[in-house]
Amino acid sequence: MRLAQFVLIHFESRGHLVPIAVMLLESGTDRLRLQYRRDWESIADPSDAEVLRHHFSQLDMEATQRPGEELLARLESILSNAIRITERRAVRFEGPVDDLVARLFIDHVEKCKGDLK
Numbered sequence: 001m002r003l004a005q006f007v008l009i010h011f012e013s014r015g016h017l018v019p020i021a022v023m024l025l026e027s028g029t030d031r032l033r034l035q036y037r038r039d040w041e042s043i044a045d046p047s048d049a050e051v052l053r054h055h056f057s058q059l060d061m062e063a064t065q066r067p068g069e070e071l072l073a074r075l076e077s078i079l080s081n082a083i084r085i086t087e088r089r090a091v092r093f094e095g096p097v098d099d100l101v102a103r104l105f106i107d108h109v110e111k112c113k114g115d116l117k
Contacts, residue, residue, distance in 0.1 A: 003027040004100065005088040007072070008108050009036070011052065012082045013043045019112050021056065022104045023075075025068045025088075026097050032068030033097060034059060035105040037113075048082075055083070 009021035020043070021036035036056045040049035062071055072088075079085045093100045 001092045001094055002097075004091050004093065004097070006091055006104055007076075007088055008086045009079070010084045010086070011043060012084070017084065018043050019109045020052070022101060022108060023072065023085075024091075024097070024101050024104065025072055030068045032063045032066075032071050033101050034063055035101050035109075037109060039113075042113075052083075 004024050004026045006022055006024040008019050009023065010017040011020045012018075021034055023032055023034045025032050034056075036059075037043070040052045043049075044052060059071075076085055091100070091104075
């Protein structure tokens, strides 16, 4: 069994916190993996959708270039207001880490997509 920590990213939309991303830091690798929504227009006005698109595109790039612990700690210290991050949660897993990220995304983000409608 391997150990990782994950967080959820939420966006405040129409008075509700909407889960929009999963970030996972695998113990021992210091690599941050993320999976996020791409349907920004369904939860945000056009200007916010563009900001979200840019923000997550930049996070994709940073996650491949920076140590995961450093990037996650920075996000934990700066995200607030419209974009929020949860406390870290520990998870044990076997198998490919990408499968875990996909499962967490389905369980915590995909299943909530219809909640605003």
